[in-house]
Amino acid sequence: MLVISGMMNGAIYGLVALGFVLVYKASAVLNFAQGYMLLFGAYLFWFFRVTVGLPLVLAMIAAVAAGFAGGALIERLTLRRLIGQPLISMVTVTIFLSLVLEGLVSMIWGTYPLQHVAAFPESTIRLGKMVLTTQSLIAFGLALLAAGALIVFFRFTRIGLAMRGVAEGHQIMQSMGISVRRILNVSWGLAGVAATVGGILLGSTLGFQLGMSHIGLLAIPAAFIGGLESPEGAILGGLLIGLIESIVSGYVGNAAGVPAAFVVLILTMLVRPYGFFGLERIERV
């Protein structure tokens, strides 16, 4: 039971971590705002579903599109101006960006949890002794599906190929006439998409509340454990973090789950600084 529920949250962490990895690979920026992008995306969905009253699927599509635009906009307004500046300033920007996003959300929607939205049919399925909600099953499936779609995009499309190229060197790409800015823009847009989908899924199972951003933060250890540069690693890292969190909360107590995930992160860093699926560095010539 703990294993199953862990995997379910883990798939969402993995998806959000994937967004983190896409940005890191392309621009070497650690986007600490990823969790708050998730929060913002989730609330956007709530807005489209409840305030505007769109049908479920339309609300999801609208939120995901807005998530893409939001991610791309963040790149455009902040990070693009910082190209060539020290990395630390970019990372600092993402940290304060989190606060801005959180502030925006509380300004617009207040600080209390929002009215619950039943995004997916609520019923339970019994598997032997285990009780699963269809809700979390659907969330799990959608998270994996979205992650799979992003990976296919990254591995097999023209823009995905350009993103992998940008990850290796901006100057080389420019020498071939490829606009690095545009590709970075798309990467941030996709990070926004991953965050938004994650947010929708989390919100509809756990409720729409400001605390979601902390759950989004778990995507960061997931990405690190996966090795920061491997999309598949991010998914596996997410599943692992979900498992650890759920098992530790189950046996030790609820409060221990999240810190345990970070302890695992620190241990992983000590043993394997590049994570488990980090790029093998090719050093020759």
Added chain:
Amino acid sequence: MLTLSNVEVKYAGVILVLRGVSLQVPEGKIVALLGSNGAGKTTTLKAISGLLRTELGEVTAGSIEFCGGRIDRVDPEQIARQGIIQVMEGRKVLKHLTVEENLRLGGYIRPAAEVRSDMEMVYAYFPRLREKRTAVTGYLSGGEQQMALIGRAMMARPRLMLLDEPSMGLAPLIVAEIYAIIQRLAAEEGATILLVEQNARAALRISDYAYVMENGRVVLDGPSAALAENEDIREFYLGMGKLGERKNFREVKTYKRRKRWL
């Protein structure tokens, strides 16, 4: 086709590296740019391709014209799309991608329908690349990487190719192979090439015209065949004078970067 007039380049606003370089590359010709370490050859190429701007370099005086239009204030991506592709020194392959992915990115700015046939053309020139097309480029030999780089540039169907030291660190046999292909490119495709080299002998053999740079200035230029007979060139660049040989030997030893001199 390409004309540089009195080009001056500064890095970071203060370091003056090019002190008034003028040169011309006529359509369909191979022009060589020779000179020792730090002469400013790479800087000249980057000024043309616009990549200078990604390194805080700037053309502070003079002009660069390509096919009648000024390009010294244009973005590097834009210059590449106008048809100038630089093959950078130091084997800048995308090393975690496969050879074929490298080539596909080279053809990124081309109509998708033509990428396939262009790739066949590249493979026809470099049969070794076809063999290695699914290999991760970072693990290829130096010569194969250089071929992948030239092939990648060919994929963009450039009107002018800027080649920076294609022979660097390669065995003589591979250098000969690559040079033969560059020559074929010029003869069969009518390619226009500006070739930077320390390997003066090979470069003078395949080029039509050559410039020699020192300290950010062009100090000598002329038809390649004539330069190959020039006393100074023979002494300092082809290592044929008595004095020259000793001097070269000493210099070669102190180079930090691995370069071929002869």
